[in-house]
Amino acid sequence: MNPSFLLRRPPLRWPTYLTAGLLVGLVALLGNSSSYGWSYQLWDLTSAAFHQRLDLAGPVAAFAGAYIAGRLTPPDRIFSLPRFPRDAFAYAASQLVPLTLACLGGYLLGMTPLLVLTAQSATYGRLDMPVAATGLLGLVAFLVVGWAMGVVARSALVAPLAFAVAFVATLAGYSGDAYAAVLPVLYITPPLGYEQAVPLTVFRLGFFFAASVLVLLGATSVLRRRTFGRRPPGPMLLAAAPLVALVVVAVSTRPALLQEDLEASSVCRTENAVEYCVHQGNARQLNGMIASVDPVMDRYGVTNAPFDRVFDLSLKPSVPDADAQTTYFYDLGPSLTPAGGVSNVADTLAGVITCLREFRDRPDAPEMTAAADLSARLLNGPTSTAPAASGLAALTEPELRTWVSQHVGAIRACAITDSDLP
Amino acid sequence: MRIDITHLSYRYRRGIDAVHDVDLAIADGVTGLLGPNGAGKTTLLSLLTGILKPASGQIVMDVNARAPQTARPYSIGFLPQRFSFANEMRCIDAIAYAAWVHGRANRELTALAQQALETVDLADKANQRIKSLSGGQRQRLGIAAALAHDPDLLVLDEPTVGLDPAQRLRLRETIRAIGDSRPVILSTHLIEDVTHVCDRVAVLSRGRLAFDGTVTELVNRAAHAGGPTGPGSAFERAYVQLIDELETAQ
Numbered sequence: 001m002n003p004s005f006l007l008r009r010p011p012l013r014w015p016t017y018l019t020a021g022l023l024v025g026l027v028a029l030l031g032n033s034s035s036y037g038w039s040y041q042l043w044d045l046t047s048a049a050f051h052q053r054l055d056l057a058g059p060v061a062a063f064a065g066a067y068i069a070g071r072l073t074p075p076d077r078i079f080s081l082p083r084f085p086r087d088a089f090a091y092a093a094s095q096l097v098p099l100t101l102a103c104l105g106g107y108l109l110g111m112t113p114l115l116v117l118t119a120q121s122a123t124y125g126r127l128d129m130p131v132a133a134t135g136l137l138g139l140v141a142f143l144v145v146g147w148a149m150g151v152v153a154r155s156a157l158v159a160p161l162a163f164a165v166a167f168v169a170t171l172a173g174y175s176g177d178a179y180a181a182v183l184p185v186l187y188i189t190p191p192l193g194y195e196q197a198v199p200l201t202v203f204r205l206g207f208f209f210a211a212s213v214l215v216l217l218g219a220t221s222v223l224r225r226r227t228f229g230r231r232p233p234g235p236m237l238l239a240a241a242p243l244v245a246l247v248v249v250a251v252s253t254r255p256a257l258l259q260e261d262l263e264a265s266s267v268c269r270t271e272n273a274v275e276y277c278v279h280q281g282n283a284r285q286l287n288g289m290i291a292s293v294d295p296v297m298d299r300y301g302v303t304n305a306p307f308d309r310v311f312d313l314s315l316k317p318s319v320p321d322a323d324a325q326t327t328y329f330y331d332l333g334p335s336l337t338p339a340g341g342v343s344n345v346a347d348t349l350a351g352v353i354t355c356l357r358e359f360r361d362r363p364d365a366p367e368m369t370a371a372a373d374l375s376a377r378l379l380n381g382p383t384s385t386a387p388a389a390s391g392l393a394a395l396t397e398p399e400l401r402t403w404v405s406q407h408v409g410a411i412r413a414c415a416i417t418d419s420d421l422p
Numbered sequence: 423m424r425i426d427i428t429h430l431s432y433r434y435r436r437g438i439d440a441v442h443d444v445d446l447a448i449a450d451g452v453t454g455l456l457g458p459n460g461a462g463k464t465t466l467l468s469l470l471t472g473i474l475k476p477a478s479g480q481i482v483m484d485v486n487a488r489a490p491q492t493a494r495p496y497s498i499g500f501l502p503q504r505f506s507f508a509n510e511m512r513c514i515d516a517i518a519y520a521a522w523v524h525g526r527a528n529r530e531l532t533a534l535a536q537q538a539l540e541t542v543d544l545a546d547k548a549n550q551r552i553k554s555l556s557g558g559q560r561q562r563l564g565i566a567a568a569l570a571h572d573p574d575l576l577v578l579d580e581p582t583v584g585l586d587p588a589q590r591l592r593l594r595e596t597i598r599a600i601g602d603s604r605p606v607i608l609s610t611h612l613i614e615d616v617t618h619v620c621d622r623v624a625v626l627s628r629g630r631l632a633f634d635g636t637v638t639e640l641v642n643r644a645a646h647a648g649g650p651t652g653p654g655s656a657f658e659r660a661y662v663q664l665i666d667e668l669e670t671a672q
Contacts, residue, residue, distance in 0.1 A: 009531065011519045012511060071508040078505045078567040079520040082473050085497070086523045094522070 010098035011072055011079075017098045020064035021106030024139070027056040028110030038334040040284045041118035045334070047128035048189045048196070049114060050135030054142065055185050057110070059166035061103050061139055062146030066162035068095050069150025073223065080223075088220035092147070096216075100143055107139055124192075124264075124281035130201045137208040138184035142166050144212045148219035177257055181250035182207050186257075192279045192314035192333075194258040203255055207246055214239040260317050273302045278332060279314035288338025289330055293345050296378045300349045301401035304408045310345070343379060350375035355414035370416040374404075391422045423483065423574050423605055424449050425470075430479035432465055440465035442629040444479070448575075452601035454620035454637075455609040458665060462629040463609045464503075467577055470607065471500045483574065497524065499573035501564045503580040509553035513544060513563055516552060517570045524571035538566040542596050558589025562596060569600065576606045582615055594619045613658045625661070627668040640664070 010017060031053045035041065072095055073080050084091070115127070146162040153161075170185040180186050181203050190196050218239030268277040271290050274297055278286045293310050302308060309327040311319060316329050328348065331341050347353055351371040359365040377392040377400065395403060403422055410416050425448040432441040441462045457463050468474040470481060507516055517535035526534055539545045542562035547555065555563060561581060568576055578597065582590045598619050600606055608620060616623055617637055625633040625640075633640060641656045643664075 009515065009518060009522075009528075011515065012508065013515060016510070071510070074506065076502065076504055076506045078501070078507060078564055079516060079523045081500060081502065081505075084523045085525045091523060094519075 011095060012068065012098075014098070014102075016068075017064075017102035018106075020060070020067075020099060021102030021104075023060050023106070024057045024064075024103045025106030025108075025110035027060055028053040028107050029113065031056060032111070032114045035114065035335070036117065040121035040123065040334050041114070042192060042281050042334055043118055043122050043125035043127055044190045044192065044195060044281075046114055046118040046122075047131040048186070050111065050132040051138055051184060051186055052135075052189070053107075053111065054135060054138050055170045056167075057103075057107055058139060058142040058170055058184055059163045061142040062149075062166035063159045063163040064099060064103065065096070065143040065146025065148075066150040066153070066159040067146075067156045068099055069147045069219075070153065070156030070158055071150075073151050074154040088223045089216075091223065092216060092220050096143065096147055099147075100140055103139060103143060104136060107136070121284070122281065123283040124279070128195065128201075130198075130205060131196050134184075134186075134201060134204045134208065137205060137212070141184060141208045141212045141215075144215050144219075148215045148222075151219040151222055178251055178254065179247075180257055181255055182247050184208065188257050190258050190261075192281045192312075193261055193264055193317050195261045197256045197259040200255045200257060203250065207250065210246060211243055214243055264314075264318065266312070266315050266318075272298060273308060274305075275309045276311075277309070277315060278312035282312050282314060282332045282334075285312075285332045285338045289332065289341075292339040292342040293330070295381070296342060296346050296349065299378050299381065299397055299400055301404055304401065304404045305349060306412065343375070346375040346378040347371075349411075350378060351411045351414045351416070354412065358414045366418055367414050367416055370418070370421060371411070371414055373421075374411065374416070395422060425575060425605060426482045427470075428479055428482070430466075430469060430481065431477050432469055432474055433477050439629045441469065441476075441626075444626075444629075444631045446624055446631060446634060448605050448607060448622075450601070450603075450605050451621035452597060452606040452608055452619050454616035454623040455607055455626065456611075456613075456616060456623055456661060457626035457632075460628075461626040463626055464579065465629075466626065467500070467579055467607070467609055470575075471498050471577055497571055497573040497575075499524075499568035499571065499576045501568040501576075501578045501581055503583065505564050507552045507560070507563070507567075509551065511552055512549050513539060513552060513555070513566075514548040516563070517566050520567040521570035524573075526571045534570055534572060535566075537572075538570045539563075541569055541600060542566045543592070556589070558585050558592065561585060561589070561593060565593075565596060565600070574604060576600060576604060577609075578606065579609045580611065581608070582610065582612055590615075613655065613661060617655060617657045625664060627665065632668050633664055 032049055035045070075082050146159070146166065149158050149162045149165070150156065169183065172179060173183045173185045173187045177188060180188065181200055221239075265280050266277045267280055267283045267286055268275060269286060269290065270276070271294050274294070276286060276290050276293070278289065289310070297305060307326045307328040309323070310330050311327050313329040313331045316324070319327055328345060330345070332338065352375050355365075355368045355371045359368045362368070373392050377395075392400065404411065407416060407420055410420060427444055427446040427448070430441055430444040431439070433439050444466065455463050455466065465474065469476050514532075514535045517538050518531040521531050521534045522528070536545065536548065539548050542565050544559060544562055544566060547559065552560065552563065565578065565581065568578070581597070582593055585593060594615060597606060597608060601619070601621070608615065610616060620637060622636055623633070623640060624631060637657055641660045643660065
């Protein structure tokens, strides 16, 4: 088979295939749109997007595959009569290669804006090629399965069913991680500090490749054996047997989804005796985090605080347990603003977190109110307009630090009473 | 080219002898395959085109008689009674794809498709979509698809069914012209197709070959036997008489 034929003269002319590719690209492009506004991107998220955008692109590809097969392979088609001498694989390739090229091209185009944004703004890592490849191979698997459905059904009317089946397959990822190894769309995205486990990725690549080849074998076997009469899709069932075996292996062994990213490094700065560190991927948020947290720490008094280190939550796996006791882990990410977590810092320092635990059933307890007032004061400074019945709002910064140092034990234990307040 | 069919038999699983011990020689020109419903015409065509494998007997094609300079295996163009196109395709694309599916090389496709379209007088429709064609044009396009790979043998199953008289007339001319360059087997129920197009006629009855000869020979046979007179052509009356004789004998 000369592949040039497949490109120069595909059976249905290029606009048909390009329409499918365009749709696949469009849904990928729109699917990523929520992350276009982020201040920076992470390669881990972008890599994962390659399979996660199959949530709609996959069903569209399956629809296109079923449509092409339904239009071209019914046995009464004059160019598809039983016992045609051209090799069935070549025949399948004549239809699938142009469609696959168009859909992969469209998909890559749809992913391009996210790739460009990530290349421009990411401060750590690189595209995880094997993970991205699972997305591309998953797309091919969707195409082949849809095409096989069209071959077996002998009608393009099966295309909506192919879409529905593929859509259900993508939704199945939400059911948990039991089938993560075999489902095209993996909804678990590795947070910074982790990466998708290599064995899982390798298995997924192998599975999607095997699935594509086996389903293609089954479909071409149907093409070879068929006559004008209907036959049960026996070859398809034979092709499904090894796939079922692979699924059983995957489900019973449940490979780990994530592994620690051993290459991860941190970016740190010490400010007013507090060490601030972020994951290299969140480096753009270090200054913002310091600018948000430092005033709160200053008002509370660094010597009074239960921690003298504020670390990006992404660094938690790399921090020894002993050090973790004196470390505050700050939630950062490209979809979060650096100031977003500072109220939690204030709540932690003011004992609100402890109070929420101690007075879960009594939100109006005086201790709870006192802790909330202290948290508000830490956040807003002396010019606060927040309610300040306790008088904390009237204290100057040195007075506040002194008061905290006198009551630090009670604050941490959520035991501040009205009599303790200034 | 010459096709020798010797002792060819096929039996369906339910025990019906669809074709039984058929001997038939087919040479260039159009050979009509006639017979009542269930006579085994479609089964014989399926055996000829390789869709079915014979239970016994053989089909030998002497390709070298047609093209002694080529060493390629024989090829068959087949137009089944019921066939379809993908309507959104352009005529030339469908024919080129048919040629490719039948194993022709990429570089030949455009020329082959154009030649096939010219043969069926559809060259001016080459770039039109198939959905714009009339019934007769689609039938001729089907023949073009069967011819696209320049087969050694063309097998047509009821190609004129459903066509209006003008379309039928035109299609007959097309088939007649194709028969000048290669053997054509024309299976039909329509006596007129045979009398206007065929050089030879083979009549099947209950899976057996009941007659093999020219149209004139069948008419003469009936005349010698004092066949019926009345409405219809001489060939029509001769064919009906033959079938009646066979029915009576069986």
